[in-house]
Amino acid sequence: MITYCILGFTVIFSLIGFRDRAFFAKYMFNPWRVxxxxxxWYTVFTHAFLHADYVHLFFNMFTLxxxxxxxxxxxxxxxxxxxxxxxxxxxxFGGIVVSSVPAYEKHKNNPSYSAIGASGAIYAVxxxxxxxxxxxxxxxxxxxxxxPAFVLGILYLLYEWYMSKRGKTNIGHDAHLWGGLxxxxxxxxxxxxxxxxxxxxxxxxFTS
Numbered sequence: 430m431i432t433y434c435i436l437g438f439t440v441i442f443s444l445i446g447f448r449d450r451a452f453f454a455k456y457m458f459n460p461w462r463v464x465x466x467x468x469x470w471y472t473v474f475t476h477a478f479l480h481a482d483y484v485h486l487f488f489n490m491f492t493l494x495x496x497x498x499x500x501x502x503x504x505x506x507x508x509x510x511x512x513x514x515x516x517x518x519x520x521x522f523g524g525i526v527v528s529s530v531p532a533y534e535k536h537k538n539n540p541s542y543s544a545i546g547a548s549g550a551i552y553a554v555x556x557x558x559x560x561x562x563x564x565x566x567x568x569x570x571x572x573x574x575x576x577p578a579f580v581l582g583i584l585y586l587l588y589e590w591y592m593s594k595r596g597k598t599n600i601g602h603d604a605h606l607w608g609g610l611x612x613x614x615x616x617x618x619x620x621x622x623x624x625x626x627x628x629x630x631x632x633x634x635f636t637s
Contacts, residue, residue, distance in 0.1 A: 431517055432497040436490055439547060442478035443486050446545075453479060458529060458544045464537035473533075477525045479545040489547045496558045497521075504561045508620055516619055523615060524553025528608035532601065544601055549608030556582060556612035563627050564634045577634065579627075585609065 446453040458476035463469050480486035500520075505513035528549020536542035558565075563579035586609060593602035617623050 430498075430501060431514060431521075432493060432501050435497070435521065436493060439478045439480075439490060440486065442475075443480040446479045447482075453545075458532070459540070460533040460536040460542060460544075461538065461540040463533065473529050474522070474525055476529075476543075476545050477547045477550055480547075481545060485546060489551050492551050493547070493554060496555050500554060500558055500561075504558065508561075520553055520557055520612065520615055521550045524550035524608045524611050527611040528552070528601075528604035531603040531607055535603070544604065546601065546604075548601060549604040549611075552585075552605050552608035553612035553615070555585075556609040557616040560613055560616040560623055560627060564630050579631065582609075 442456075446456070456472060456475040457479055458472045459469075463472060480489065497517075501513070501517050505517055509516055525547070529544070532542070532544050559578045559582040563577065563582075565578045566575040567578050567581055568575040569581065586606065589602045589606040589609065592600070593606055
């Protein structure tokens with residue numbers, strides 16, 4: 430299955446990067462290097478399979494396991510029996526590319542900036558799930574009660590927007606924000622009926 434393949438490859442790729450710093454440096458995304466050496470375009474993709482440490486790797490892969498499997502095995506096949514796998518791959522790798530664009534534009538003249546991690550793709554998957562299943566009750570760490578998926582989605586977007594404006598962190602909040610927005614737009618584009626369906630699910634939630 431696609432999700433398990435991505436999980437397995439990402440874990441192996443990241444573990445190699447933990448042990449081999451030359452490997453890590455070669456495959457991370459450095460916008461300045463890409464801008465000045467077009468032969469390094471592949472790092473736009475490969476950086477998504479590297480992670481900073483075991484905690485970073487665990488949280489990304491755990492989120493992918495929960496929401497990626499739900500999309501791949503249940504939600505997308507229910508609407509696209511023949512094309513679910515293609516759309517899932519386009520969502521994941523599209524999230525990688527789109528979430529990398531802001532970093533490229535912002536740091537293409539900054540040789541000291543580099544990026545790693547699958548968060549852009551993970552956020553694309555997460556927000557695709559939220560578009561299709563907005564009233565699912567989800568619970569995250571440090572929040573004692575479950576909340577509807579669309580509420581968590583709004584909170585995530587606001588937080589990532591605020592943190593991207595604030596800056597001063599080593600976390601790619603821009604990648605999170607744009608990955609999430611890509612997940613929303615892509616999901617609505619492949620099936621416009623998701624938009625009224627989203628609305629009707631919210632109406633049903635608040636009137637039940």
